[in-house]
Amino acid sequence: VTVDGVEVEPQGPVYLMLNKPAGVVSSTDEPGERTVLDLLGEAYQNIGLFPAGRLDKDTEGLLLLTNDGPLAHRLLAPRHHVDKIYFVRVDGELDGADAAAFAAGMMLEDGLACLPAGLEVLEQPDTALVTLHEGKYHQIKRMLAARGKPVVYLKRLTMGPLMLDPALERGEWRPLSAEEVAALRQA
DSSP: OEETTEEOOOOOOOEEEEEEOTTOBSSSOOTTSOBGGGGSOGGGSSSOOEESSOOOTTOEEEEEEESOHHHHHHHHOGGGOOOEEEEEEESSOOOHHHHHHHHHOEEOTTSOEEOOOEEEEOSSTTEEEEEESSOOTTHHHHHHHHTTOOEEEEEEEEETTEEOOTTOOTTOEEEOOHHHHHHHHHO
16 A cells, blocks of 8 residues: 555554543543543544543543454443453442442442442452443442442553553553453453
């Protein structure tokens, strides 16, 4: 393939790991808002990248950006049960009753039925790791609010086999390794 007489290599799918900071929306275009695409270099602006899943504007952490629609769909479809793990801090103290409520699945007052989820209370009782198999709108925040323990901080740490690179500062990103892409395809 040539463009203006210069041979170009076709580019395959792109996979980027982003450590999404709070205050940035998980969207490709949101008038008046700073989006995750705004954090990327010029080379990544017009190649069809989109976030595979969303994080709330005030939520931080792992976000996969790709232009591989079939892979993103497999990662997000609830029937594939790709776990996502989050670190959470709440206003209050978490306990075994909260973990049991998450494990049983919850029906929220607004009618949202949440599948069973994991809640592992950490050493500090206002912190936990939450494991979801689905990702409904504000799900963790809504589940914890229903338990009377509103979320004050939320960060996604993993998506299936993909773990947030601890070397990435908030707002930084990097391409996935071939091994990471292969692991996601097997998830």
